[in-house]
Amino acid sequence: MLSEALRLIRVFHDLKQVEVAEKLGISKSHLSEIESGTKTPSIDIIERYSKTFGIPMSSILFFSENIEKAGKGEKAKTFIASKVINFLQLIEQKSSSHAA
Numbered sequence: 001m002l003s004e005a006l007r008l009i010r011v012f013h014d015l016k017q018v019e020v021a022e023k024l025g026i027s028k029s030h031l032s033e034i035e036s037g038t039k040t041p042s043i044d045i046i047e048r049y050s051k052t053f054g055i056p057m058s059s060i061l062f063f064s065e066n067i068e069k070a071g072k073g074e075k076a077k078t079f080i081a082s083k084v085i086n087f088l089q090l091i092e093q094k095s096s097s098h099a100a
Contacts, residue, residue: 005064
């Protein structure tokens with residue numbers, strides 16, 4: 001569920017679709033279609049997310065794969081919450097290592 005992972009990244013940063021669309025250099029409607037899952041984001045768009053939010057592309061993809069697994073019968077809220085926490089800790093570690 002790459003679309004959901006990208007939406008959660010935006011929500012985590014407390015940004016509106018129009019703000020993220022501007023940062024990514026795409027239209028708000030295109031972003032809306034990506035987040036709703038009606039359009040699949042290109043590698044270029046995922047790379048723009050990576051640069052804009054300082055998250056490795058591999059982490060974005062890993063996050064999206066785990067969201068998908070959560071939707072297949074596991075207790076989704078608990079599973080996703082734990083993965084979000086792990087994801088945020090990874091971001092924090094990356095930020096700390098870049099600052100040092």
